[in-house]
Amino acid sequence: MAQEQLHFASDYQEGAHPRILQRLIDTNLMQTPGYGTDEICESARARIREACAAPQAAVHFLTGGTQTNAIVIKAVLQPYQGVVSAVSGHVSVHEAGAIEAGGHKVMTIPSESGKISAAAVEQFVADYEGDDNKAHMVMPGMVYLSQPNEFGVLYSLEELTAISNVCRRHHLPLFLDGARLAYALACPENDVSLADIARLCDVFYIGGTKCGALLGEAVVLPNPDLIPHFFTIIKQNGALLAKGRVLGIQFDELFKDNLYAELCKTAIDCAHRIKAALQEAGLPLCFDSQTNQIFFIIDNEKMKKLGEKAVYNFGEKYDESHSIIRFCTSWATTVENTEKLCEIIKSL
Amino acid sequence: MAQEQLHFASDYQEGAHPRILQRLIDTNLMQTPGYGTDEICESARARIREACAAPQAAVHFLTGGTQTNAIVIKAVLQPYQGVVSAVSGHVSVHEAGAIEAGGHKVMTIPSESGKISAAAVEQFVADYEGDDNKAHMVMPGMVYLSQPNEFGVLYSLEELTAISNVCRRHHLPLFLDGARLAYALACPENDVSLADIARLCDVFYIGGTKCGALLGEAVVLPNPDLIPHFFTIIKQNGALLAKGRVLGIQFDELFKDNLYAELCKTAIDCAHRIKAALQEAGLPLCFDSQTNQIFFIIDNEKMKKLGEKAVYNFGEKYDESHSIIRFCTSWATTVENTEKLCEIIKSL
């Protein structure tokens, strides 16, 4: 039965951090105005601004990642512009065409381990600018990346700074998707702080759904002028919650007492244990991920055996007899279950 | 101060019915698959199908009203079609252009007390069909109404049946917006059941946000063939929650033990008390609303005085010295506070 299996398929399988549920109970009969104009949302915004060292930032709460990516991109781009992304970027492959539905091309550039580089962005822009036919082509209008990226890999501060520099030289807003940002912040290897992100990016979001909230993503605009009338845009795109405080509660708790920075430390520790077990079992990693997603190659027979005891996420066919699959730890993962999984891995 | 005032401005000012919060706690560490494919969502769907006597219905959970209206309309219409609505219909005036952003014209028809009639739909279709230039015009592609309507007024079963008949004769899907449906169901005057709606409409939604849920609207397609691939459409439009079970929990509780049908009875009782007080105070009602929204005309001086003690919703200017304002009771409204409000009204 499913409940006897160990679940390591994704980081949105549990509910929310208990403090969030408690806050929902504590505030339940408070009467607040709607649409995120309430005091709880204001408090959450203030905490986020402080954590990002971005006192002027606008903060908007949306409900999920695809929605946030689609709306931010649509709001930043002009109709004749596209968004530059890694081929493997989430907006390129996993949004069911949401970006294109908003009218924009995803302009893919080469990447390594899912990371784009300042040089690749520079080259792409140079190719466009140098093209005689550029007026017949989509203009690159912003750059998208995620931290950690689609494969759980981190950008270093040096890398992110270099990309930011290229973007600013070419007046391309830089958008950082932080759906799993708490997992980056919890990594010992990570040297990119929230304040760095707020300084280097033009718009980014702090993930809630995969990081201990029931739902919610907090979009941060260090300079609010980047997107005028964002409130109306959010409404028009069906992303404005009437009971906006539900989202405010998530982030007011996540950003109280440093919770967001601490929340995922166990998840990272557990991911390291799993990587060690995979190594011991001779199952090669696909990417040198520092965060909570572990992609590895496995013989199909072993995969079948593994599947009897643990729930993983299938990636794709690697070759005729091997597959790429993913384990994912979460803010709710326990060391105990992780140790059980490690034993299973070693026994394959 | 705000907290000393009586709040009767809207029905989304409180949190959720306590049973919903309890369920969130009880299920918090359950591990479920994402995107509404979990067992809680399945249970909620089964309960809704049963309540609607629509065993074949597809049920999808979205997060809010504007989102639901925009996505359903976009999914049902062909690009060259528009949606027929009352001038005062929610999709016509209060969605920040969400319907047009999806590419469709809202085609307005006359209404009385916010209600459209079978005759008005028939006439509109006849005018279109009889127009020599119809190929140069937007084709009516579906009909939208809400129960209760924008002014809290109910369609009778006879009226809804007549509209449904016209729609079916012209192959126009009929879409019922039930953002406040629980308030309709709680009315003694109401003779339209969920099963009637499922029988007479082609797509409708059961409101959660304004009816005791933290958030959520349940779209019901009695015949799922009306919108193929609706799951992907929801995803593409940024409306698919990763932790879909959060929505499933809302509706699984609301549809357990007849809660949805009972939940708003006090709200209706309180609305009747307020109407009686307004009548006693000589403040004329704008519409003969049977539900929880009460629109009335008030002298601006009295409005100012009222505003010191109670929070209402401003409608619009009536004439130089009068305004139209709205009181709104909710599933969380108490008789005690209502009585206080009635005293204030009478003392104006």
Added chain:
Amino acid sequence: MAQEQLHFASDYQEGAHPRILQRLIDTNLMQTPGYGTDEICESARARIREACAAPQAAVHFLTGGTQTNAIVIKAVLQPYQGVVSAVSGHVSVHEAGAIEAGGHKVMTIPSESGKISAAAVEQFVADYEGDDNKAHMVMPGMVYLSQPNEFGVLYSLEELTAISNVCRRHHLPLFLDGARLAYALACPENDVSLADIARLCDVFYIGGTKCGALLGEAVVLPNPDLIPHFFTIIKQNGALLAKGRVLGIQFDELFKDNLYAELCKTAIDCAHRIKAALQEAGLPLCFDSQTNQIFFIIDNEKMKKLGEKAVYNFGEKYDESHSIIRFCTSWATTVENTEKLCEIIKSL
């Protein structure tokens, strides 16, 4: 047979002014670069800039009216904005939803004889600005009108100036649709010159299709900064002709030797004759049109009789026994045929 009838149904029933055809022949084997970058287009642009006394203006050639209206509106508006128009404005009723397909609401305001007024625009903006819920509503983003308007009626210089002043005070770009502009310019009553339009409007187009060209509309942006990257926008919207010179030829001829200003004088003269005949026959005019469109009310029996001898354009039902129909003269209308039509009218 059709060829025996007199055709007064519309102003796009004939081909083009002979000079345009001659120029097509003269230039046929010239080899020019594509997409409107050729010398003929440049010459046409220079002539239009001169005629408009707008030396800095950008001039773009598109192929038809719906296309031009849709693209200009989409290019000027932000996604959360709508276009303000008379209820009877062409963009409101006769574009098959092209404006909405571009994502924008047509926000209708009251009009008289199809003309909007500065006061009505002012009121509409004031209502929006004063609405507590304006962030939930579509923002007025530009104003649309046509000269002559949908019913052939002219704006006076005073009226246009007043509207322009309101628009500039509220930073609303003013867009003038000049699909039939040559008919306005040919009217003795007209006191609005091309230079006035270029001074008072932010974007407008000079109609070719209905004014002696095979096809084509010339969009003029007195200040090109209003729409950056308009070339790419035109391309993206499928409106860029590879053989752009075909359009350049139309306007290079129309703006040579004052042709555009002279071209429609006979049409206006003929329209006056028809109006006089209608008056004599006791058929009341619907609007006091100064240009080439004449809307009048006719008994259905007479309409039937008329239809045996002349082709008109059916407008709409007036009452049970009367209809509104339109005669339209064109740049190619002859006095001879007009006199025949007048005889028919008088004999009804």
Added chain:
Amino acid sequence: MAQEQLHFASDYQEGAHPRILQRLIDTNLMQTPGYGTDEICESARARIREACAAPQAAVHFLTGGTQTNAIVIKAVLQPYQGVVSAVSGHVSVHEAGAIEAGGHKVMTIPSESGKISAAAVEQFVADYEGDDNKAHMVMPGMVYLSQPNEFGVLYSLEELTAISNVCRRHHLPLFLDGARLAYALACPENDVSLADIARLCDVFYIGGTKCGALLGEAVVLPNPDLIPHFFTIIKQNGALLAKGRVLGIQFDELFKDNLYAELCKTAIDCAHRIKAALQEAGLPLCFDSQTNQIFFIIDNEKMKKLGEKAVYNFGEKYDESHSIIRFCTSWATTVENTEKLCEIIKSL
């Protein structure tokens, strides 16, 4: 100076076949109804149906290639679907994002010399169908190719038949872009007739702009049911010409007396001469093109020298010292000028 140079940059540099100009003159004062409902358009449609052996086909006239591609794709696809194309397909790279502006992803598959294969389509569909997450992805909804393709290369009847078979097995409409179809039909190597195309494809267009018309593309729907209400869709997308007969004239002439099949024979002959000259000069071809586009690799120094005497189309950088450039013959190209070009090539 430019006029002394030989022009081989593209096939839309001249006007139109003289018969088309003559027809414009002959019909100039005919009065016809608008929007393509006239007798000339009807005649052109009848000729095209006959040439395609598709008696039931619907034929619609649009003005240009980007417009036609964008509208056909938007009209065929559901919002959640994308169009499958070669990476090098015109819709993928040269439409300024027109397809995405219509809301759809261009889903690229591998190609050889710009040609997709039945196997590549089959594989792409299989990958999609086999993906556990397919409901989160864009669904392939149609297949796009052009004949000749972007590099002037022809699909054989066998290849096109195989692709058609795969498409029909998977219910994917097959769309053939025939912007340069006359050049394919004029090739001795070509074994795909118009009737074959009408039999194997679900929608295609016959290019006019690049094939001797002033402007215009004829969309053919062998089974009109594929796109209901296409007239209104064309109007809504701003592609309906008021003087539709201008387009009808182009195609009525092109399809009279077998002109369309004969028109480009000289262009093909001239292209062969140029290819021979390039070979003699040791300038390698990039693709084995059978039609009027010749892509070849040239040393940058020679390119500069060539540019003084002939106008070519720049493709892209090949390596540090070489470029890829294109010569293009047209229906108006003369053997005399071609021989001059060949001499220049040989003398480089």
